[in-house]
Amino acid sequence: MSRVLALHLGLVALLLAMHFVLPAYHHGNLARVMVLACYAIGFNILFGYTGLLSLGHALFFAAGMYGMGLAITQLGAAPAPALLAGLIAGLVVAGITGALALRTVGVAFMIVTLMFAQAGYLTILYFGDITHGDEGFVIQPAQRVLWGLDLSDPSWRYLAAWALFSACLIASLALVRHPFGRTLTAIRENEERARLLGYDVALRKWVAVVISGGISALSGAAYGLLFGYAGASFASVQYSIFPLLWVLLGGAGTVLGPFIGTLFMFYLIDLTSGITTAYMLLAGVVLVLLTLFAPQGLVGEVRRRGWGWLP
Amino acid sequence: MLELDQIDTGYGRAQVLRGFSLRVEPGEILCLFGRNGAGKTTVMKAIMGLLPLWSGEVTVDGTPTGRLPAHKVPLQGVGYVPQGRRLFSELTVAQNIEIGLRARGSGPEVEEEVLALFPRLRERYRQRAETLSGGEQQMLATARALCLRPKVLLLDEPTEGLQPSMIEAIRQVITAMRDRGVAVLLVEQRVDAVLTVADRVAFIENGRNGEVMSAQALRTDHAIVERYIGV
Numbered sequence: 001m002s003r004v005l006a007l008h009l010g011l012v013a014l015l016l017a018m019h020f021v022l023p024a025y026h027h028g029n030l031a032r033v034m035v036l037a038c039y040a041i042g043f044n045i046l047f048g049y050t051g052l053l054s055l056g057h058a059l060f061f062a063a064g065m066y067g068m069g070l071a072i073t074q075l076g077a078a079p080a081p082a083l084l085a086g087l088i089a090g091l092v093v094a095g096i097t098g099a100l101a102l103r104t105v106g107v108a109f110m111i112v113t114l115m116f117a118q119a120g121y122l123t124i125l126y127f128g129d130i131t132h133g134d135e136g137f138v139i140q141p142a143q144r145v146l147w148g149l150d151l152s153d154p155s156w157r158y159l160a161a162w163a164l165f166s167a168c169l170i171a172s173l174a175l176v177r178h179p180f181g182r183t184l185t186a187i188r189e190n191e192e193r194a195r196l197l198g199y200d201v202a203l204r205k206w207v208a209v210v211i212s213g214g215i216s217a218l219s220g221a222a223y224g225l226l227f228g229y230a231g232a233s234f235a236s237v238q239y240s241i242f243p244l245l246w247v248l249l250g251g252a253g254t255v256l257g258p259f260i261g262t263l264f265m266f267y268l269i270d271l272t273s274g275i276t277t278a279y280m281l282l283a284g285v286v287l288v289l290l291t292l293f294a295p296q297g298l299v300g301e302v303r304r305r306g307w308g309w310l311p
Numbered sequence: 312m313l314e315l316d317q318i319d320t321g322y323g324r325a326q327v328l329r330g331f332s333l334r335v336e337p338g339e340i341l342c343l344f345g346r347n348g349a350g351k352t353t354v355m356k357a358i359m360g361l362l363p364l365w366s367g368e369v370t371v372d373g374t375p376t377g378r379l380p381a382h383k384v385p386l387q388g389v390g391y392v393p394q395g396r397r398l399f400s401e402l403t404v405a406q407n408i409e410i411g412l413r414a415r416g417s418g419p420e421v422e423e424e425v426l427a428l429f430p431r432l433r434e435r436y437r438q439r440a441e442t443l444s445g446g447e448q449q450m451l452a453t454a455r456a457l458c459l460r461p462k463v464l465l466l467d468e469p470t471e472g473l474q475p476s477m478i479e480a481i482r483q484v485i486t487a488m489r490d491r492g493v494a495v496l497l498v499e500q501r502v503d504a505v506l507t508v509a510d511r512v513a514f515i516e517n518g519r520n521g522e523v524m525s526a527q528a529l530r531t532d533h534a535i536v537e538r539y540i541g542v
Contacts, residue, residue: 179413182402186410189399196359196393198385198414198459253401308439 004311008173008255012166019158031158033259033266034165035223036242040250040258041168042215043243048252049176050208051188055110055240056117057216059097062235064090064217066124066131069230072143074130079146083221090217091210093120098209102202114240121235136231144225157226164222165259168215173255175211176311184208185253216243249290251297255311260298312336313358313389313463313494318367318377320357321518327353328518330367335463335494340485342497342509342526344536350518351498352394355465358496359391360384371463386415390461392452394468394498400441404432407440407451411458425454428484446477453484464488467498482508502536505529 018030039061046052067089071082101112124131131137141152149156175181186194187201195201224230233239242265243258250261268286272279294301303310313335321327327350335341343351356362358369360381369377371387385391399407412422426433429450435443440451449469456464466485470478485508489495499505505512505526512529514521522535529535 179409182406182410183413185402186399189401190397192361193393193397193399194410195382196361196385196391197411197455198382199410200382 004173004177004309007310008169011256011259012162012169015162015165019155019162024154027158028154029266029270031154031161031226033263034161035219035226036246036266037259037262038165038168038219038222039216040243040246040262041172042212042217042219044247044252044254044258045172045175045184045215046208046212047244048247048254048257049181049188050184050205050212051191052205052208053110053244054101054113054209054212055237055244056097056113056115056120057212057243058235058237058239059113059117059120060090060094060213060216061220061223061239062120062124062232063093063213064220064222065224065230065234067217068221069137069139069224070130072139073137079144079151079225083146083218083225086221086224087214087218090220091214094210094213094217095206097213098206102205102209114237117235117237117240121232121237124232124235131230131232134232136229136233139224139228139230141228144228146225151226152228160226161222164218168219169255169259171215173311176255180204180207188253245287247297249287249297251300251303254297254299254303257297257299264298312372313496314370315354315358316368316370318357318369319365320353320362321365322353322362326365326518328357331515331518331520332367333496333513333520335496337462337494338489338492339510340489340495340497340508341511341513342499342505343513343515344499344505345515345521347500349515351515352467353518354515355391355393355467355496355498358384358389358465385459385461388459388462389465390456390459390463391465392449392456392467392469394471398440398443398448398451398455401439403437403439404435404443404451405437407455408432408458411455415459417458417460421458421460425457428457428487429454429480431480444477446473446480449473449477449481450484453481457484457488461493463494463496465496468500469497470499470501502529 022030043057046054064086068082068086071077071085077085097116101109104112125133144151151157151160183194183199183204187204191201246261246265247258249264251257268283269279272282276282296304315331315333317330317332318328319326319330343354345351357364360379364377368375371389374387376384376387408422431447432450432454435447443451469481485495509526511523511525513523
């Protein structure tokens with residue numbers, strides 16, 4: 001087994017072990033972090049590996065969350081098909097968004113994706129009769145029993161989050177080491193050169209948007225199912241900025257970066273909010289320092305300082 | 312064989328090439344020579360489909376390629392090493408070569424051939440491209456283009472800024488490609504670099520065809536070099 005695989009499987013094993021040793025509070029936190037890290041993993045595929053900065057990823061996260069939630073509350077679907085509905089909703093939205101947004105480049109791409117996400121957010125508010133607008137809606141514990149496992153139970157919830165995270169992490173690792181993943185990196189490094197080697201860059205970028213959107217949607221669907229709530233705030237600009245911060249902190253274009261960044265940011269806010277009500281100020285200072293001294297993110301910095309083999 | 316027939320093209324509404332024609336035979340190195348801004352790189356971009364043809368046609372072995380999307384031109388057997396190398400700097404030498412190989416579905420035997428031409432790259436195989444010297448980067452950029460098994464090879468100032476030993480290594484590869492029957496179109500600024508490898512020289516001035524002559528003839532005609540590039 002290569003050291004790359006050993007490291008990633010080691011993390012997966014460590015997180016499973018945490019299930020048995022963590023106190024209830026951190027146990028719940030880590031479950032949440034793992035699901036959100038999946039969102040960051042999806043974002044990282046587009047931003048970190050393909051070099052496309054989307055400012056509208058909350059659209060995909062929310063598409064998954066509402067696709068799953070509405071399938072349960074409006075159609076009476078069971079959790080498994082509801083999760084699938086969330087995934088499909090995200091893939092469709094990502095496919096359409098990608099086809100239109102990729103007609104632009106650079107700053108225009110960022111603005112267009114942001115506008116799409118805002119349109120999605122307003123659509124949720126507009127159809128308040130179904131989506132319950134700003135308030136959102138609760139998915140009852142009885143509706144969250146997946147294959148006989150009660151996901152409202154903290155233990156099963158943690159294990160479900162762990163399974164999802166493990167799958168996303170390993171899939172992400174496999175993708176970036178696959179020749180297709182390498183061409184995404186090539187596009188990020190030099191789009192014109194990749195085209196001049198015979199690669200259909202436009203198609204590959206679109207596929208990257210769909211994969212990234214699909215993983216984000218799956219994360220959104222899982223978040224709604226595991227924590228029993230779907231709300232418009234998850235479609236807001238804030239939730240488009242979060243994965244960018246997590247990925248930048250952890251290390252864009254690294255497989256472990258999204259998880260480390262999400263974990264770091266989650267606990268940074270958690271700890272500073274226990275010290276002062278001006279916790280965002282403290283968190284901000286720490287983030288600025290990190291950006292100054294580890295501009296490639298935490299994992300990126302580790303890679304730069306000698307672990308060059310980190311994918 | 313590469314043939315450009317009366318092509319017009321430019322950037323936006325600014326026309327650069329005006330009825331420009333060129334023909335490079337298999338097993339020949341033709342050097343395109345001209346002042347800065349004469350249109351040399353524009354010729355390369357037009358061949359590679361990076362600029363739309365306003366009129367005229369580009370053909371590779373008789374197949375029209377002038378209106379293909381840029382990513383389909385290499386699949387017709389055209390390899391391009393642009394000025395400034397443009398590697399995938401965060402990828403290793405091996406990964407850069409792999410991307411070149413997969414573009415046309417070439418196998419490991421092609422990689423072996425390419426590495427045999429550039430033994431230095433074998434020594435740097437697991438190293439990130441950004442850590443290579445300028446000469447090694449040029450070797451890698453050329454190697455990646457050769458992974459396409461090109462029938463036509465375009466090189467835009469491949470020896471620019473390299474030390475003499477590296478220039479010699481690149482030169483040997485270019486002549487090796489010619490000996491294998493590849494049609495090589497070379498853009499160079501340095502007369503001495505051209506004279507040692509080129510079979511023919513074509514001049515370009517303000518996007519129009521200038522004179523075409525053998526490299527042998529150029530060696531004795533200093534006036535023409537003075538006229539076209541002012542050295």
